[in-house]
Amino acid sequence: MTLLVARDLRKTFAGGVRAVDGVDLSIGAGETLGLVGESGCGKSTLARLVLRLIEPDGGVLAFRGNDITHLPERAMRALRRDMGVVFQDPFGSLNPRMSVAQLLAEPLRVHGIGNGASRAARVSALLDLVGLLPEHAARYPHEFSGGQRQRIAIARALATEPAFLVCDEPTSALDVSIQAQVLNLLRELQERLGLACLFVSHNLAAVRHMAPRVAVMYLGQVVEEAPREAIFGAPQHPYTQALLSAVAEPGAARRQRIVLKGEVPSPADPPSGCRFRTRCPRAVTRCAAEVPALAELAPGHRVACHFPGVLEGV
Ligand SMILES: Nc1ncnc2c1ncn2[C@@H]1O[C@H](COP(=O)(O)OP(=O)(O)OP(=O)(O)O)[C@@H](O)[C@H]1O
Numbered sequence: 001m002t003l004l005v006a007r008d009l010r011k012t013f014a015g016g017v018r019a020v021d022g023v024d025l026s027i028g029a030g031e032t033l034g035l036v037g038e039s040g041c042g043k044s045t046l047a048r049l050v051l052r053l054i055e056p057d058g059g060v061l062a063f064r065g066n067d068i069t070h071l072p073e074r075a076m077r078a079l080r081r082d083m084g085v086v087f088q089d090p091f092g093s094l095n096p097r098m099s100v101a102q103l104l105a106e107p108l109r110v111h112g113i114g115n116g117a118s119r120a121a122r123v124s125a126l127l128d129l130v131g132l133l134p135e136h137a138a139r140y141p142h143e144f145s146g147g148q149r150q151r152i153a154i155a156r157a158l159a160t161e162p163a164f165l166v167c168d169e170p171t172s173a174l175d176v177s178i179q180a181q182v183l184n185l186l187r188e189l190q191e192r193l194g195l196a197c198l199f200v201s202h203n204l205a206a207v208r209h210m211a212p213r214v215a216v217m218y219l220g221q222v223v224e225e226a227p228r229e230a231i232f233g234a235p236q237h238p239y240t241q242a243l244l245s246a247v248a249e250p251g252a253a254r255r256q257r258i259v260l261k262g263e264v265p266s267p268a269d270p271p272s273g274c275r276f277r278t279r280c281p282r283a284v285t286r287c288a289a290e291v292p293a294l295a296e297l298a299p300g301h302r303v304a305c306h307f308p309g310v311l312e313g314v
Pocket residue numbers: 013014017018019037038039040041042043044045046202267
């Protein structure tokens with residue numbers, strides 16, 4: 001069953017910033033989609049759009065087959081029980097004046113789930129689920145390490161047993177030594193609870209670890225989407241190839257190294273035709289004139305490029 005579908009989703013901010021500019025995606029029940037791209041390409045805006053934390057100004061968004069594109073906030077509230085979110089900064093998302101027990105019980109209270117006793121039991125179960133101890137319930141966010149705080153944020157996101165979880169750079173603020181632990185926890189929970197997940201990160205290794213299917217964003221648009229093996233093993237879009245080449249270990253990959261030239265253009269004034277053309281090593285005249293469609297080259301492998309193909313010498 002398809003849980004979430006976005007069609008031609010758009011969001012423009014003040015100043016004409018086209019943060020998300022015509023994105024299609026679909027996430028099935030229990031499925032994880034990874035979303036990668038450089039800073040500012042619109043990942044968080046897309047994540048906030050699919051959660052309806054911000055309202056799209058174009059396109060259609062459906063959840064469980066219902067059109068929620070412009071669903072009023074009051075009607076959204078009931079749906080939010082079914083959508084969890086984990087942000088990058090657990091400090092920003094956890095009220096410092098609330099104990100862990102209060103933080104974990106709050107979503108239950110807000111949605112009118114259970115009574116005092118059943119909520120206390122649920123708090124214990126949630127702590128156990130994320131690898132924290134019963135005595136942690138009485139403590140406050142500042143008493144925890146960054147990794148533990150993110151565990152609390154994950155427990156809180158899962159309190160209402162959502163079917164869909166959005167993780168926006170969930171480990172980017174953590175020490176490298178802690179990142180793998182939190183990623184492993186997220187993957188284990190995703191599998192065990194059968195969660196559908198949109199996993200957003202600029203970190204390719206994290207996305208590769210988490211997501212069997214990956215979408216690559218550039219300047220507000222998806223430029224390539226494919227199963228993990230194809231994205232990392234045989235990427236077809238020059239931008240994906242450049243992203244991978246930037247993190248390739250010297251000597252480990254036979255992939256030829258591509259250095260991205262120039263800055264990311266302003267999303268308020270994107271280049272004509274293909275948006276990547278100002279930095280693309282393969283660009284020709286046609287690329288300035290014609291917008292490449294996101295075309296399916298192989299089952300489940302979509303690429304927006306006039307000249308897709310694996311690199312020579314790979
Ligand atoms: N509330 C806002 N008002 C105006 N512009 C915004 C707003 N939020 C984001 N933007 C702009 O929209 C574009 C996309 O931003 P977004 O945060 O979605 O990117 P991102 O891919 O999540 O980047 P990062 O990797 O840095 O988190 C950027 O140009 C950003 O400056």
